[in-house]
Amino acid sequence: MSKATPLLRLLNVLLAPGMRTRKDPDAVFDRLLEEVQRGRVPLGADDLAEVDGLRLLLADHAGNPDLSGLGWMSTQDQIRDRLRNRAAVHDIQANHPEVRDEPVTAPVFVVGLPRTGTTLTYNLIARSPGNRGPKLWEMNNLGLPRPAAEREKLIAAARKRYAVVGKVSPGWAHLHPLIADGEEEDFMLRAHTEMYATWGPAPRYLDYVAGADLTDDFLFLRAALQVMAAGEAPAHWVLKHPMDLWRMPEILRAFPDARFVWTHRAPAAAVASGCSMAEATHMMYIKPGRIDLDRIGKEWLGISAGGVERAIKLRQEVPDDAVVDVVYDDLLADPKTVMHGVFDRLDLPWSETDDANLAASLDRTGHRPHAYTLERYGLDETQVAEAFSAYQIPPSVLR
Template structure:
């Protein structure tokens, strides 16, 4: 069970005075917005409208009586980074309009609920020669390509930052290690995702995201990728985020030639893992002893089942060639055969470097299995099966 570490408890005490600003979250949002635009080209009306949902997210967390001092500081930091991303890209586009012509050709989106094999699949495709995914340090220091010395400095700073996160929440670090110079999920560039509910209760924001058309979010993702690799565009960008699964139309409006790799697994394990992830994150944002595990279970079952049901309906509108299915059990049984089949479907060539990448990814030396159960979150397999009644696993390809 995740516990608040002594360091986290100390920081919550030290940051308690800053909690007073929660009384006026709108003023906090305006301050953050002003800070990120200082010295840069002002954001236009369309960008401000696309970011306005973050105002609601901030207000939701500010209204939570169980939010900790660290939670309030982290909420502001996370939102500031999303605002800053937009300001940085728009400023670069204004000063270097040629970046808008950078190619983003046939990107691959790896989608699927947590613990369904997305990370292994993502790593193998993104690390294949000619491909690449956005790195964690790049997404937290968004800008044009840097000289080697500056790049190494930024990577070192990112390592230090995320080592601190691991000290604050060892459970989160075990569940989802944050590696500065490794590929990470695309939501770190975009403005909106249900993943922000892992910080704590955000009911109004979740309602907003459920009804939102996030096309502008994915158009911005394209813009950000063009900035990150200006003059160094890969053959294929590879992206990953579980909640991208039910955003296929928006993604295709931004990337008309996108392809999707959908990883599948019996949903019980995926839902339990998502709940465990939310609990680990809550530990960093919520006061000790105030985490409602049953609420987490109900919320993440709804997000997961509702999202998959939506994805099934959306997929029916797409050509069969747009989506490649990967069955988790097949991936465990024979990863090389499965992944080579994925490469074939994506018109990628498997080579010696991919063999080496697979061997490295499968090396579990020192790895501790992540334990989680549905029962901890007041869920049962029967309840999950009922929620996922419309979801059938694809047949094995082995």
């Protein structure tokens, strides 16, 4: 993993004075809430209760002695984005109640741990004619559909914002490029996910999420999708986030006709990749030289293995025909046949556009493979196998 860049060190120095506000994270959270509601219909008690977990998240990171200046600013920015989303949807629903009737028909959720083929699968389904996934720029600027000129300005602004990530943490930019007008993960609209622990240690927040029923989070996701595509609803929304895997029953309560594509792979690569992702994010949030790789390994093994075990148990609550299993090795060996099978199971047509999308997705020109190992994070294959003892990759069904 790359060392701290000169830009990162400079930003941490410049932002150090702002660290004083960490002493009162509740006051910071209240200020963020006031800011996002300014000029909008105020949030009600129910909305405020549903985002209160973010108050705990902010306090967890504020209490981390290894948090950097950039990390504290970024933590506030991320939480501000989530609070703004809630405030924007509430305001739009109040002023345009008709958006509540916008159709969200049979959305597809691509679920699976990192490096199991989720990105390829997600992009192909989301970019199929008639479908779409939420774009990064619009999740950061949640609102009703905009005219083309305004949309382009917002995309350009988002492009500048995320270009900084590549300069501050080249490892993260390589591992998960943030493309302003590209499809991104649905947690960027919602309030709660274990993914926020990639910023740094957040033990109380992780305990909160582990015991939380996130049905409201997904009801809010539905409302956000209605706002984003008001009058322009796609045939199918397509969503993706690894931690959605163990939330399928909650998702079905919000989207009763949802379908799931669960990608499977031997878990060692997924765990190592998750650790690498956490390390790359820590680079932006934690003081140089203070990243605890062994802690990352232990935490992400627990999150991944515990989540998959939970998903296995919860799958019995999900209709059999609601889940399509995709085996990574099959997808790698014969992507066209496997993806044809996925589309057939989802009752989606396959077109020449999908052929072109598949060819583009498989073009690795200029791609530099990302290297990561379990050993870097104090783990080995035996530990991973024991942690995932309840998990078995299903037999090939789409070839």
